[in-house]
Amino acid sequence: MVLDLVVIGTAITLGPLHNSAFILLLSANRGLLKGLVFVLTWLAELVVVVAGVLALTGGDPPSRHSSPSTTALAIKLAVGVALVVYGEHRRRRKVTRSRGTPKWLAQLDRVSAWTAAGLAILLQPWAMVAAGGATVLQADLSSTASFVALTGYFLLATASLLAMELYATFAPTKAHAELGRLRTAIDEHQDQAIVILSLLLGLWLVAESTYELVT
Template sequence: MGTAMVLDLVLIATAITLGPMHNSAFILLLSADRGLLKGLVFTLTWLVELVVVVAGVLLLTGGAPPSRHSAPSTAGLVVKLTVGIALVVYGERKRRRGATRSRGNPRWMARLDRVSGWTAAGLAILLQPWAMVAAGGATVMNADLSSAATFVALMSYFLLATATLFAMELYATFAPARAHIELDRLRTALTTHQDQAIVVLSLLLGLWLAAKSTYELVKLS
């Protein structure tokens, strides 16, 4: 797995883990009755989704990167280019609508203190940024499973993309009183700056994916 691919995975995983919407929802889950269990269900579901997408891609490629000018290789670049453009368009539209004005979280978040474990799992599926996950899958298409470095890079991708959830879960487990106060403050900050965070993450990752994929496609032509 090349350095450029590892960098792509790091950037994608960072954008995934920093998303304000799922982090706000997760904090509310932790504050609910049996919140630690529901938070764990959410986290594991989130992680499994990432693993399933990557595993599916690797099964299609057989764990060997396709040749540079092959249809699968080109398709992977097209997917990343499409996701990049979509993120830029989404981020720019949100910015023009007034990213500096916070509208708060959706009303359904106020009911997260009463949801079941199954609903927590469903929320993880619903709130997963699937466009970014698709970009991660397209990046993994060129992974070589015969290299030990590939396994390290993939494990790092999974852990980084789930890092904020694991960190908050552990914090709430070992320091529940302090975590309740600090995480509530974090949720308030996320709610206040939610739109700005979405704009920044969408534009930065989108521009990177679009520019890099365009460059690679031009090289293939």
């Protein structure tokens, strides 16, 4: 479970679209507040999904090859296949450079804090979050290691947003310039990043869940 959560959390935090949008939010009027709302909403979504899964299991992981365990693996396999198909579709388009920031993202300097919360919901990579939720089915709440693993998952999946929010808080002038350059780099390589993340995570989920299903 721990390794799966590390892989999934890393893929979530590296997603280019939400990171680019977050940088634009930070550069807006009252950007720190809007960024904080985005981060808290993003984190709350992860917590709600995990809490929902733990409520179903009662914190007691189902036995191997039981119906719930098999269903969770099937979900991870389906997500993995979907990510591979999506990543391969993007790859075959042979996009060598980004088409630039979408118009709706370029208008984030005028959004409200409530809209920032809505964006966190919209931009959350829900397929990856679903894979994380299926993995959490194995969590044992009687084990300290499970609490540490879940806390690490939450922090890792939010790490890029937290880092940028803190950077903009404590070094606003430097952060404005550095994050602006980072957003440009993200926009220029957005398609490539999506392809790599989708294929790598998809192949990992397919291989790991297939192995668990057949052994």
